[in-house]
Structures are given as C-alpha cells and as structure tokens.
Amino acid sequence: MARTSFNKRELEKKKQQKREEKNKRKEERKLAGSSGSFEDMIAYVDENGVITSTPPDLLNKKEIKAESISVSTPKQEDIVIPIFIGIVEHFNTEKGYGFIRETGGSSEKYFFHISDTDGNIQEGDAVSFELERGQKGMVAVNIKKAK
Secondary structure: OOOOOHHHHHHHHHHHHHHHHHHHHHHHHHHHHHOOOHHHHOOEEOOOOOEEOOOOOHHHOOOOOHHHOOOOOOOHHHOOOOOEEEEEEEEEOOOOEEEEEEOOOOOOEEEEEHHHEOOOOOOOOEEEEEEEEEOOEEEEEEEEEOO
C-alpha cells in the first residue's frame, strides 16, 4: 500500500485545478474566436503601403502607365573615366611591378603591375593611365606610353 503525504495530495490537487483552469480559458478563447467573421480578418493596403481595415475607394483610383515607371541603374556610358599623365619612377622588371608619379597638380605615386601595361614600359617613360581602387589604395591601370 503506497502512502502519500499530505503535501503530495495538496500539490496534486493544485496541478489538477490549474489544468482545469487552463482548459476553461482555452474553451473561452475558442468561443470568442468563432464569433468573428471572415470580413473582420481581412486587411487592406493603401497606395502608400499602410495596412488598414477599410477597403480602398475605387472611385479615387489613379491609373499609372507602365512606361512611366523607371526601374534601372544609370548607364555606365554616362560616367567619364579621367585619364592621368605620369612618369614611371620605378620599375622592377624581375618582379613585374613599379610606381608611377603623376605629373598633374598632385605629385602622388601609384602602384602598377606589368599585367596592366601595354608591354614595353621602362623607367623614365611618360605614360597615360587610369586609377582604380585596389586592396591597399589607388592603383594605376590601363597604362600606355604617352605620345
């Protein structure tokens, strides 16, 4: 014969009472939820993207032509890439890299690699080049001997 203490019986009674209360609340929610109609659950989105409970007024509807909607990025042709003039200040033929000093207003040096040149470039040559962002700063690319 198993003996249960007074505290265990009290705890079991409380658990049972909580279960009954929970089931009662569940039933109340079911009854309250069933009274709503399908129309009460519908939401509308107005012309500004705001969710509302009222349907839109079809008389004030604006017609928009598909041709007037522009979904694109600017053409690359519109961007002008500046071409700089400089002098090859240092060139290591063994490793295939060097530095170009710009002859314009700023006397900045730019790194370049032999793969970005047209071939036969030596120290002291006047060159034209474009700039591109590299891993460690601006880099000279599309390097050609100036004429």
